[in-house]
Amino acid sequence: MAEEMTPKVNMETIVSLCKRRGFVFQSSELYGGQASCWDYGPLGVELKRNIRDAWWRSVVQERDDMVGIDASILMHPQVWEASGHLQGFTDPLTECKGCHRRWRADEAKDGRCPSCGGELTEPRMFNLLFKTFMGPVEDSASTVYLRPETAQGIFVNFENVLATSRKKLPFGIAQIGKSFRNEITPGNFIFRSREFEQMEIEYFVKPGTDEQWFRYWLEERFNWYVNLGIKRQNLRLREHMHHELAHYAKCCYDIEYLFPMGWSELEGIANRGDYDLSRHSQFSGRSLTYFDEESGQHITPYVIEPSAGVDRSLLAFLLDAYDEEPDKEGIRVVLRFHPTLAPVKVAVLPLSRNPRLQPLAREVYNRLRRCWLVQYDDAQSIGRRYRRQDEIGTPLAVTIDFQSLEDNQVTIRDRDTMKQIRVPLGVLEETLERKLAGEPLEVLPPGGSYWLGWGE
């Protein structure tokens, strides 16, 4: 049991892989780095796109009761008064009288600096909103804030969405976008950064049905991670204790993942009651209600909020996919991504750089990249190239050899089993598509000839 609780890969290994292979770079590294900001490289951006798309597909496209929006980052300052962020979005900040490092008070509970052991000042409340100035005058009238969450962009558009989408309760609004929090102590790679990306749902329900919908979304969102390949034993649910609950929340659970630094929040699911719509109604003077045809009454819906982080999910998917296995050349590093998330779906590899192989290999490559993100690689030995693709999690490789020039067949190699099959070019896309959709490679399209177990 204790062993199961130990993450199998440490953060340094993942950070190093991310930099080496182009998933994530330190932002502005050229200038010594911008603390707690991160840039996604060529593979990271594709992984991120795939995560966003899988989420959008699952919560918008495939559902009858959801629509999306994309609100701006800079919003009217009154939004943050109504939401309570201007007043209450604070952390207790303390400073060491010796080394002048600053800490969140709960990180230095015994009153001594965790860095030098010096004495700390009395904590004061520090607001986490980033502020800026809009328009050509820098005074208080033009102060605006970078949104600390995408959620409020949904609440202030509740009326507009209701009017234009003609949805009935229960229905939800989904949004993906950047948020900014001036965290005192960001850290753990992309887990907690000051600029981050959220995937948030506000699901509006009739009061009284909120507990049932809360449980529904808890299960739905938990399963989303499992269905995309996160191992169930690395996920758990944790109910917020009373003192942890935000002032607006009736109930909140975290979906936690076993990160290298321990169990930490991957996604929060909160029952926010009617707090948000009521507050915005109060501050704007507009009635934000829903006319319930059944009862003939105007009601203020309750809200269930599943709030996920893109960067955090990406980190969890990376960590969970990471695997090492000994082989004759040392250690094989494999990212066992779910095919839906893998940045590169297929690698096209001519057996060697022999110019006779190139025309067919390029032809296959040009064909396949109409369907997927595909990499062409002809540098070094075929074994090295398989390893390179394993390390970035490419599910399938297509190898073109001299036999291919004769029989118009190519070899497909599976990342996880390392098994290989040979298929006619005519059914290549179809076979790859079925394999990427989860069918075992041994199930072949009708009429395809093949052989198994070709060693590397």
Next chain:
Amino acid sequence: MAEEMTPKVNMETIVSLCKRRGFVFQSSELYGGQASCWDYGPLGVELKRNIRDAWWRSVVQERDDMVGIDASILMHPQVWEASGHLQGFTDPLTECKGCHRRWRADEAKDGRCPSCGGELTEPRMFNLLFKTFMGPVEDSASTVYLRPETAQGIFVNFENVLATSRKKLPFGIAQIGKSFRNEITPGNFIFRSREFEQMEIEYFVKPGTDEQWFRYWLEERFNWYVNLGIKRQNLRLREHMHHELAHYAKCCYDIEYLFPMGWSELEGIANRGDYDLSRHSQFSGRSLTYFDEESGQHITPYVIEPSAGVDRSLLAFLLDAYDEEPDKEGIRVVLRFHPTLAPVKVAVLPLSRNPRLQPLAREVYNRLRRCWLVQYDDAQSIGRRYRRQDEIGTPLAVTIDFQSLEDNQVTIRDRDTMKQIRVPLGVLEETLERKLAGEPLEVLPPGGSYWLGWGE
């Protein structure tokens, strides 16, 4: 000729349609609106996603010589010193001594306030960078800026991308993301706003080949708009005159679109020479060169930059798709979106709300939304529902009638021709897919029985 130069739809019509149908809302409208910020509603967010995806597919997925990245909005302040933005990203600002309204000096050229006719102050240079403060101290040491362009995120990652992607010259890096400019006078709906989204490419080439690649990208990007349905006569190229050129640019062309306010920039394509890499090399002290195996020399690549706006493109696609035609019920408003861009691909419409039709209609709807974003609509007459779908640009509608219950066939109706065909349920997805890919509806899948010309 003069007639061709007149846009056929005015901005008010589009703004009103956008609000009414849920494409674009004024940001924070609940609180009187946040000037020059816009929120994308349920249809707008889908249109935006489709534009981004079409661009990414065209410039990353389908190309061998391009990769993507996703850099952070908050970067190291030295980036903006090196890029020249801290010093030179300014507009001349003038203020009316009477009404105190502020203007960009070129908007009030005769020295009198365009609003009240009052006398204006001497122009002073106003920097368009938004600034904020990172970390828990608000002093100059922690001042950071919201990026005014995504381009610099590419330049500072040049080394990292080169090392991890192993690309050879010529190659490019693409990025989509938000940028922020504190414009003195934003306006024209989503055309010029202070928060906006860019799609930028930095294409690195050997010096000497830059002019040829410049022309290549000019043509490539022009055709992208045409291939996605923008009418050629509404597009033109305009070369920047010498005094318009940015200090870094050797040459620049705008792809202009005939917006309601006249010909205006849709995308800029610039030959930036080696300005950016040289500056960052100078400011960071790191050599940002490329080792050219052919000549055995380290060279600083030249850069061609096609820089497009997501919001601007979206506005152009909306305007260009807008059409009105008289019909027996008054005026039919149609958004003739290219199928790739249409927010909703297919509408599923039971002929009436009769409960006998519902099970099959829901079954078809559930099947189709696995493939596309699909709307189900059973409210009001079928004619009204076709009009509603026309107005949001849905290319195809599938109608289920009582005959469908007998013969398992449904009707597909084409938005543009209003022609209808009848197809067996077994080939429905295939037929829709071929139609969405541009095949005329009259070309039918083998074995499909059909009839044409069923009137509304």
